Amino acid sequence: MINIKKIISGGQTGVDTAALDTAIEYDIPHGGYCPRGRLCENGIIDSKYQLEETETEDVNERTQLNAAHSDGTLILVMNSLEGISDGTLFTIQIAERLGKPHQVISLENSENSFPALLNWLETNNIQTLNVAGPRESSSPGIYETSKAWLSNFFEYLANIPSFRK
Numbered sequence: 001m002i003n004i005k006k007i008i009s010g011g012q013t014g015v016d017t018a019a020l021d022t023a024i025e026y027d028i029p030h031g032g033y034c035p036r037g038r039l040c041e042n043g044i045i046d047s048k049y050q051l052e053e054t055e056t057e058d059v060n061e062r063t064q065l066n067a068a069h070s071d072g073t074l075i076l077v078m079n080s081l082e083g084i085s086d087g088t089l090f091t092i093q094i095a096e097r098l099g100k101p102h103q104v105i106s107l108e109n110s111e112n113s114f115p116a117l118l119n120w121l122e123t124n125n126i127q128t129l130n131v132a133g134p135r136e137s138s139s140p141g142i143y144e145t146s147k148a149w150l151s152n153f154f155e156y157l158a159n160i161p162s163f164r165k
Contacts (some may be wrong), residue, residue, distance in 0.1 A: 001143075006028070007020070008032035008128060008130050010051075010059070010066055014137075015134060018131075018142075018150060022073065022150040035053070037053070041150075063090055071102075072131055075132050078108055079133045085134050087135070103116075
């Protein structure tokens with residue numbers, strides 16, 4: 001059974017805010033950690049996102065806490081991991097270090113990714129899903145692309161009898 005109870009993310013531009021906006025749109029509880037001061041690359045993270053501030057402004061602290069407080073991390077990238085930012089690679093390293101499952105989806109080649117992702121979610125009993133990936137400035141267009149992909153995924157999930165939110 002697929003039972004996503006919460007989506008968490010760090011509030012950065014790009015994939016993070018796409019995940020949080022999708023959670024809000026689909027009425028899925030959301031949260032996560034963001035740097036002290038609610039800082040992101042374009043200023044202050046909107047207060048509509050139910051995020052808890054870390055003790056420091058260090059984005060690595062946020063990344064570690066979000067990975068640690070989730071059952072698994074979904075990482076969305078435009079194409080492949082080649083050329084991906086240090087922050088996205090750090091997310092993968094943290095998930096591996098914590099022994100947390102993670103799944104990387106290339107949005108460029110994602111037509112058939114839904115069944116594999118469903119299997120990953122179910123196999124790993126993911127209830128709190130951390131969603132991460134590049135910020136908008138390092139991957140222009142990633143917000144819109146990942147937001148559309150996540151919306152399509154949750155529409156797909158809505159038609160799965162074993163999905164419970």
